[in-house]
Amino acid sequence: MPKRTSIAIPLDLPDIDVLRTEITTRRELVIGVESTLPTATCHRCGQTIDRFYGYDRPIRLRHLPILGMVVYIELRPKRFRCPFCEGQPTTTQQLDWYTPKSPFTKAYERQLLLTLINGTLSDVCLKEGDLGPDALLGVIDRWLDAAVDWRVLPAFSVLGLDEIARKKGHRDDVVVVTAQCPDGTLHLLGILPDRTKATVRNWLFGMPSAVRRGIRTVCVDMWEAYVNAVEEVLPQAAIVIDRFHVAQHYRDDVDSFRKQELKRLRKELPKQDAKRLKHTLWPFRKRKANLEPDEQDRLDRLLAYSPALEDAYDLREELTAIFDTTRSKAAGLRRLKAWRHKVEASALTCFAPFLKLLDTWMDRIANYFRHHQSSGFVEGLNNKLKVLKRRCYGIYNLRHLFQRITLDLEGYRRFRPTPTPTH
Ligand SMILES: [Zn+2]
Structure with a gap:
């Protein structure tokens, strides 16, 4: 019986024919494709045009890996001429599965974002190979807004204000404003450059008034400026200092x-006894x-x-x-x-x-x-914020910080391959 050593799998990219495949000496799979879409949208008048006018320069887009191989899709985009516009300008056809100027397919971009959740740029670059941090920042910019989109935000009544340090020991805290929705999801609303009353008040005033009116509870730390700002802008809300x-x-x-x-005991106790007081911090x-039994023992000894x-x-x-x-x-x-x-x-x-x-x-x-x-708000929020706080060290650009925290909070929902309804 003849041996079968290869399989056929659907490429799952719409509007294309596969022309050829090649495995390079670096074990990269290059797939040459051509568009089957017979029209384009004129970049000037917006009408559908179908007068074929040759090909653009070939593009090469990195796609999802297959069986451990790095995969590239090669395509020569079609060009069309517009009969309606003066001078009959040409337009390069744009297919649905990639974005102009991106070196990646959309499917691969989504995978990169998924990998970046709770990770770092440099780590993702290392894992993917042949990828620079700038390319990754480009992906982030294409998929993640730098500010909250109030129109798609689910209704919520609980708001949280929390400060995070971007560098250990530095007093340049930023304020993270989050919303807890009834379904338990947490959404990032804003990042404020400082925690003065004026900054917080102005931001709260900037929320759409319908959103403002819906807020019933605000969770804050013991910080006078927060309380004053919230009392002024959200008089109906209860202020909660969370546990x-x-x-x-x-x-x-x-x-x-x-x-x-401990310091006192180490001085006063005989050496032999003082030695037995080690490793008591975590117990x-x-x-x-x-507590594990041995931790309980160490704790009992200290106490x-x-x-x-x-x-x-x-x-x-x-x-x-x-x-x-x-x-x-x-x-x-x-x-x-x-x-x-x-x-x-x-x-x-x-x-x-x-x-x-x-x-x-x-x-x-x-x-x-x-x-x-x-x-049931605070528990979930704080566990997430604990993780987020660690993530923010070294990200000084507030726009990037917003995008990265949004990715951490919503990335699984938005970029997991199994299509889940968003918002
Ligand atoms: Zn036109």
Whole structure:
């Protein structure tokens, strides 16, 4: 029986005939095609024209790889002459599956964007080979808007304002404005160059008024300028300090205390005992429920040496439990106040910075208890923002930043090969 070693697969590009295929010595597959479309649209008058006028220079477009081979499509675009326009100008025919001036087919561009989700330009260039960052930026520009398109945005009532640093330790934070839609999807609305009240207020005012009126909840960090701007532009919205921002503060306080206690213990304890206090950072930071048995051992050892640290640890876990389980604002306020009394009754001073914040922001922190159940908003948002924050280091151009975050948030929905309805 004769051996069969090749297969035929449809090329799936509309309006073409395959003329030839060739595998080069570099194992690239070059597919020569010609257009079967008998007309073009006159670039001057916009009418359909069918007077063939020869071929344009050949173009070579990179396409989706096949069986690990880099694939190129070669085409000589047809030209047509317009009988309606003065001087009978010619127009080069444009087929649906590529964009003028792009060195790639649209299908390959979509794949590049998919690869770029949560990745970096240089990494994608390395993986694809024979591809420069500029070509990739061109793809981004062709597929991703640099600003939100309000017309296609689903309705939403929850808005989030969050700052991200583009460089560790630098105070050039930008503000990321996001919308959480009822179906759970997160959409990027804008990136603001700074977090002053004027900048935030002007941006909020710039939203279409129907969108503005629909906003019921705004999640922010404890930052006066946000609150002032939101109160002015969105008076109907409840301001919620989300638990993740709150947690950052009280957890930081306890972390500093841990460092301080470790330093003290290392000095005071005999060397042999001090040695046993290694590797306690993560056991101490992790949630109790997530501790492995050996981590629990290390944590217990540390806490046994410092009863004060144990108190601080317990209070921290207690506060987290309050945020986990409370479902109404009244109960939340009651429990926060009870927790506060407990801290004051203890000899601990490590929570002093947090208590100060709590005094100022108590009411808005407690708004979280009212809203988190119905919106389910903050959890998803913050997990995504955590990832995004890391991505923004080194991207200084706000336009690129907008495109890249949009790609991360919406890329799978928009560019996955199985056609899924968009918006
Ligand atoms: Zn014309």
